Amino acid sequence: MQKPTIPKGMRDFGPVEMARRNYIFDTIRQVYALYGYRQIETPTMEQLSTLLGKYGEEGDRLLFKVLNSGDALRDLSDEELLERNAIHFANKACEKGLRYDLTVPFARYVVMHRSELTLPFRRYQIQPVWRADRPQKGRYREFYQCDADVIGSTSLINEVELLEIIDEVFRRFGLRVRILLNNRKILAGIAEATGRGDRLIDITTAIDKLEKIGEEKVFDELRSKGFTEDELSKLRPFLALTGSNREKLTQLKELLATSEEGQKGIEELEYILDHIDLLDLKAELVVDLSLARGLSYYTGAILEVKALDAAMGSISGGGRYDNLTGIFGLDGLSGVGISFGADRIYDVLLELGLFPSEAEIGTQVLFANFSEEDAAYLMPIVARLRREGIRSEIYPEPVKMKKQMSYADSLKIPFVVLVGEEERATSTFTLKDMQSGQQEKLTLDALISHLSAQH
């Protein structure tokens, strides 16, 4: 008989992990809903024509492709088969692929459902995605994304609210975070001011390493890419910016005085800071000119979130983009969105002990089972507790008490109820606290209010 396994890079989630994952997803769901974001779901499979060419060559390679049902080789000639061209073969034998991210399916959704949508459309989506990446620590072939986007509105109120959402989610998790803020228009302004508006990516890639390798090595890298000393000297003041967010912006305003795009970026950042000041954010908000993620699609605000008390990369991020649905022929839909990295948040909450205890999410009380008649006596009582919302179990077999107790122990059930002859005669219930070992005798009403109070 085969010993079963699961595909590499994929995971089973047991009850304890699931309770924690649900805690994360439910929290994010609730906060998104509080801000008017509405959930959608798209199918696990998309047409390969929808997915191909959207994630670069690397992305195309990492798509999981689903073999056509029936005769998958139908559209391939003998010559094509013997050519053994993997890409050509897959294109002819597979017309469907697994969702690679939530953005392309969202864009596809918006185009297909355009006539039913009321703009601005705030949507959130929490679903798994699949990538045929080489599995490694912390990187899986199946993982969840938790995206929220609003499209059809260019108002910066949306950016402010998305920052509030991030703040509220991590506040509920009890996790201290720093939100890094930048704007692609400022980065473009910096490239323009150095005289190399055409080399935005080279410049930002180099700046990104400033903290790690220092200014001189950053300059060496740019020299090797053909930047002149004059250009580098124009770049230097940007790297030397210090002080508070406002002080940085004041200096930037002067340095970017001649860049219209740069000034626009500063204005946008200022709007966000001005409005965040009116609100009671717990997260630290830091303008960081080295933040340069998603430059192939972000056109305005760029943001990223780091945990303050754990060594972990970005746990959330997002930004403003200009044209979500252009790839499907529908132009002009600007949007801004964020995403939470559920797997990383899971690891951080676990490391810092921030998950609710199992006692808070699992079964609250186990009724011990001494005999068949005992069980019949207890079943209506257990039903009553459940009707009161108390998560309750009755041990199904009248086995040895030791086994029933060890069941409660291993499932971390905090209370066990024992009902013997005496209890039945007096309509009472002996409640045992599994942590302290203490027992007390209670009436049914007292039992219910005791267990309800645990929540």
Add this chain to the structure above:
Amino acid sequence: MQKPTIPKGMRDFGPVEMARRNYIFDTIRQVYALYGYRQIETPTMEQLSTLLGKYGEEGDRLLFKVLNSGDALRDLSDEELLERNAIHFANKACEKGLRYDLTVPFARYVVMHRSELTLPFRRYQIQPVWRADRPQKGRYREFYQCDADVIGSTSLINEVELLEIIDEVFRRFGLRVRILLNNRKILAGIAEATGRGDRLIDITTAIDKLEKIGEEKVFDELRSKGFTEDELSKLRPFLALTGSNREKLTQLKELLATSEEGQKGIEELEYILDHIDLLDLKAELVVDLSLARGLSYYTGAILEVKALDAAMGSISGGGRYDNLTGIFGLDGLSGVGISFGADRIYDVLLELGLFPSEAEIGTQVLFANFSEEDAAYLMPIVARLRREGIRSEIYPEPVKMKKQMSYADSLKIPFVVLVGEEERATSTFTLKDMQSGQQEKLTLDALISHLSAQH
């Protein structure tokens, strides 16, 4: 530019559908948890070796297979390619397939995690499954299953509790249902009593049609399958059983007097009825000897649920099985489980108008946006409402009021708050009820308590 589509038999779920689907899934989740069932999730993809041969030949054909990454043709010789044998080809080019149901992955999970599990193990699982079936009305290629099973316990308390779960779920939905109950051992007893214990399936398949085609046609069918008149005359009394559940059992006891297995089945059914009598079930419970689902795996109780007020097939079902994990070499794990048909429940709740209104699940209040300064004034107030748990939006642009009102209308947001100069001067808020059209001026505290009370 391509006009995007989605694969046939698959669906997008928009915000309204998602809210309703979440209502179904959340209700089922909550009730499962109330009875000590704990959630697990397994990966979307399983090894094909785990899936193949578990669902019959038809099932093997309906599995979605995932093309191996990299060179999928690696393990195929030129001769094998030119043979064009679809099944052989798929076996060599694909090692993974999509989950076809939740039972086989659960069995695989139990075997792989055997050492971590505490028995009895109550698990529930709510995940999509995929079948390359011909799509038709009400049948999809991607759909959710909602299973709960307890394994490692033969106690009939489990059957009773699963009936309570079904009752509680439909009670929460406000849906009147009838639960049909049978026992495979009774069916075996009937086959035995007719002298054809070897023809259980033929007999039950024919009995199943009794209501539709009548006794004579049922007998014709059995005659054509080689049953003798003597055998049919022994079967006749079983078809003539009438009366209450208890009356049926009394008659059965006599008819099956000589069948040990039949007597065991009656005992099991009696245990369930006796204990259900102690509880306050709302659902109608009917012993139905023609119920014969899942006979290839059920060994004890068999149950099925029908809605009383809608023409729809079974909306839930389940039963007791003897050997969940035998297919993976781990024998002796008996279990009993149920499953809810989410898509059918969705259709029934929609038809009967039993879903909560959108106002109860979506945004509760929209703050109109008259100007940039207005928005800045409102943002901390909206933040305050959200902190109170009120799902709130501020319209992001100061566009024409008509557009903002029509946004609230189309999203069925029940209240709009209007704040003009006068309101600002007096720190009040004009709350407009979108259904009645009535307006009233409120303080912030009054606004919050008014909106909180809506829930």
